[in-house]
Amino acid sequence: MILLFAFISIDLAAQGGVPPPPSDPPVPLDGGLIALIAAGGAVGYKKYKQRNTEV
Amino acid sequence: MSSILRSFRENDFVRFAARFSITIILLMGVYRFYLWSTAQQEDLDWITYQVSFLSHKLALLLGVANCEFNCFMDGCRIGVEGKMINVLEGCNGIKLGFVYIAYLIGVNHNYKSTFIQAVLGIITIQFFNVFRIGMLVVLRDLGGDAYFFFIKYIFGVFIYVSIIALWLLKPAIDKRLDKLF
Numbered sequence: 001m002i003l004l005f006a007f008i009s010i011d012l013a014a015q016g017g018v019p020p021p022p023s024d025p026p027v028p029l030d031g032g033l034i035a036l037i038a039a040g041g042a043v044g045y046k047k048y049k050q051r052n053t054e055v
Numbered sequence: 056m057s058s059i060l061r062s063f064r065e066n067d068f069v070r071f072a073a074r075f076s077i078t079i080i081l082l083m084g085v086y087r088f089y090l091w092s093t094a095q096q097e098d099l100d101w102i103t104y105q106v107s108f109l110s111h112k113l114a115l116l117l118g119v120a121n122c123e124f125n126c127f128m129d130g131c132r133i134g135v136e137g138k139m140i141n142v143l144e145g146c147n148g149i150k151l152g153f154v155y156i157a158y159l160i161g162v163n164h165n166y167k168s169t170f171i172q173a174v175l176g177i178i179t180i181q182f183f184n185v186f187r188i189g190m191l192v193v194l195r196d197l198g199g200d201a202y203f204f205f206i207k208y209i210f211g212v213f214i215y216v217s218i219i220a221l222w223l224l225k226p227a228i229d230k231r232l233d234k235l236f
Binding site for chain 2: 024026031033039
């Protein structure tokens, strides 16, 4: 998991690139990627925890 | 030590977490390699170009007169001169699609269901993303930067919440798909 977050952080940091002119704002969508990965992990944890308690 | 490792291997959540993490790393790795290869050719990646192109078409359909569309190596600019927006690689939504697919593979109900949901999920994410960027071009043209930024973040959050909702609804979707196929 630590490796995964490190990998994603490097990936996001690498997107810095050339800053656009101030009059043309960028419309990024992947700013919350790490939060989405954490949410995926949490949904998975909830799913398997429920399954284990049902058995 | 081996019993600890065995209990980890037999733990459903650990297996899910491993599949989820490895899929993300693999997909991101392949994508980064693809970005690197397009950068070597001094070209813009196909996904960012298509998302920008379709957003431009949508903005034209929504009535933005004189809507321009220029692409460079790092992204595309869409809109009326002086009121353009930048669609960079980070705006194309494909990484969100990768995380969505990684969850499906992590859970791995069955291959057919995973494949159908992955394709439909990617199409849905890109549909909302094109709609988001097209609407932002319209809002930028109409004026009012505060409203533009408000919508920019609201639409983004909507896509994130939709992905989480699809994950939570996955068992119900699996049941429907199992009946269909």
